[in-house]
Amino acid sequence: MASAASVVDPPVKSPVRTKRIATPPPVQTTPPPVAVTKHRAVIGSKPWSYFTVDTDPTKYESNNAIQLAPGPHTIHFLGQPDFKADQTLTIEMPDRDGFTHVEQLKELTPPASP
Numbered sequence: 536m537a538s539a540a541s542v543v544d545p546p547v548k549s550p551v552r553t554k555r556i557a558t559p560p561p562v563q564t565t566p567p568p569v570a571v572t573k574h575r576a577v578i579g580s581k582p583w584s585y586f587t588v589d590t591d592p593t594k595y596e597s598n599n600a601i602q603l604a605p606g607p608h609t610i611h612f613l614g615q616p617d618f619k620a621d622q623t624l625t626i627e628m629p630d631r632d633g634f635t636h637v638e639q640l641k642e643l644t645p646p647a648s649p
Contacts, residue, residue, distance in 0.1 A: 573602035576628060578610055579637035584620055585613045605630040612640055619643040 578586060580597040587594060588601070589609050595601055597612070605628050614620030620640045628634055 571604045573604050574628065574634065575600050575632040576603045576634040579635065580612055581637065581639050582618050584615050584618065584640055587611045587613070603628045612638065
């Protein structure tokens with residue numbers, strides 16, 4: 536009969552470790568956006584006025600040059616401190632520099648005094 540001291544447990548095997556392989560980032564399949572060419576335009580008004588273009592809240596001052604992409608644009612005239620206006624129009628910006636549009640503005644009538 537064998538003594539307890541002579542019984543040998545089998546060696547404990549450590550778990551097999553596998554190397555993780557880094558997955559490369561996915562390749563972009565859509566082309567990068569095409570840069571839009573903008574052209575010089577002068578949006579004027581009589582009298583001068585502040586205006587915005589499309590949905591951008593930036594205020595521009597009429598009769599100064601701005602840069603616009605070709606195509607339709609919504610111009611909203613806001614007036615100025617001495618001339619209240621609220622007038623909107625759509626222009627078609629050509630694919631060239633030098634476009635000019637001048638709009639005759641109508642002053643908003645002030646509310647009647649009580």
